[in-house]
Amino acid sequence: MKKILFSLVALVASMSMNAQVMKVMKNGEVEATYKGAEYSVVFEEEQGSTTTGTAKATIGGSEVDVNWVQLWENGPKFAEYNVGVTDGKAESYGGYYCWGSSIDKDPSAAYKEGTDALTGTDDTATNLWGNNWRMPTKAELDDLLANCDVAWTTVNGVNGRKFTGKGDYASNSVLLPAAGYCSHGGVGDRGNDGDYWSSTPDDSDSAYFLFFDSSIQYMDYDNRSYGYSVRAVLAE
Numbered sequence: 645m646k647k648i649l650f651s652l653v654a655l656v657a658s659m660s661m662n663a664q665v666m667k668v669m670k671n672g673e674v675e676a677t678y679k680g681a682e683y684s685v686v687f688e689e690e691q692g693s694t695t696t697g698t699a700k701a702t703i704g705g706s707e708v709d710v711n712w713v714q715l716w717e718n719g720p721k722f723a724e725y726n727v728g729v730t731d732g733k734a735e736s737y738g739g740y741y742c743w744g745s746s747i748d749k750d751p752s753a754a755y756k757e758g759t760d761a762l763t764g765t766d767d768t769a770t771n772l773w774g775n776n777w778r779m780p781t782k783a784e785l786d787d788l789l790a791n792c793d794v795a796w797t798t799v800n801g802v803n804g805r806k807f808t809g810k811g812d813y814a815s816n817s818v819l820l821p822a823a824g825y826c827s828h829g830g831v832g833d834r835g836n837d838g839d840y841w842s843s844t845p846d847d848s849d850s851a852y853f854l855f856f857d858s859s860i861q862y863m864d865y866d867n868r869s870y871g872y873s874v875r876a877v878l879a880e
Contacts, residue, residue: 695816697721699878701773704730710773712878713816715809716791720784721878722818727772728874734819735802737834740826740871743841743851746771767843769876777876782844782852784877786863789854792817796858803835805856818875822857826871833857839872 698709701723711724725732728739728748739748744766769777780788792807797819804821808814824834837857844852846865853872855864866872 695813699776701777701876703773708732710777710876713818715807715813715816715818716787717813719787719791720780721880722780723777723876723878724818726821726823726873726875727769733800735799735804735821737802737821737823738873740823740831741768741841741874742871743845743868744768768841768874770879773876776879778879779841779843779874780877782842782863785840785842785852785854789861789863794856794861803858805838805861820854820856820873820875823873839866839870841872841874 695714696712698711699721700707701710702708703710712721713724714721725734725736726738727741729736741748746766746768767778769779788807792809795806795808797804797806799819799821802821804819806817806819808817820838820840822833822835822838824831824837825839826832837855840854842852842854842863845868846852849867850865851868852863852865855862
């Protein structure tokens with residue numbers, strides 16, 4: 645809450661000191677009554693919640709401020725860029741991670757499928773950025789699709805999906821670049837589609853993720869050993 649002082653001095657100067665009475669109403673009931681000689685009153689006004697901000701993250705051993713944005717009422721606060729990004733740009737691809745892993749999949753390095761995929765519920769965003777951040781749940785990514793206007797776009801030569809809030813949140817948006825995926829030591833479909841892990845497992849081998857390309861977006865599940873992108877949300 646914040647207190648705002650409304651000065652009534654000018655009003656009182658023009659009032660008949662014997663005749664004028666001011667009543668403060670709330671929900672149809674009289675909260676207080678003031679005579680002309682009582683020249684000021686304090687009202688309390690609800691402080692609206694902010695829909696953008698910054699939070700600390702530890703990236704590459706350094707503490708940095710990461711911008712976040714909220715896209716619908718009571719929704720999670722999405723980071724401006726992907727986990728693994730080091731230049732702070734929303735259109736940068738970032739890393740490729742097995743589900744629950746804190747090991748960045750190097751596209752140039754050969755690896756055996758699933759060697760560093762974790763079977764627990766370790767959170768990649770928390771592991772790499774610190775306790776201020778976590779991976780979004782499947783339900784939150786479902787809501788991202790349901791509550792936003794979605795458009796395929798290109799930013800500085802990088803394709804991706806732009807998710808824009810509606811109504812009071814129409815000025816807020818996030819870009820998810822089409823980073824593709826990493827498998828068997830190489831990247832596939834970079835620039836053509838995006839694959840973003842949720843924190844929600846499907847079974848002991850699979851987990852849910854958000855898929856999109858230039859024509860469609862939907863939730864699906866896949867083997868945890870694939871290297872997919874991670875977009876963190878603020879842990880609250």
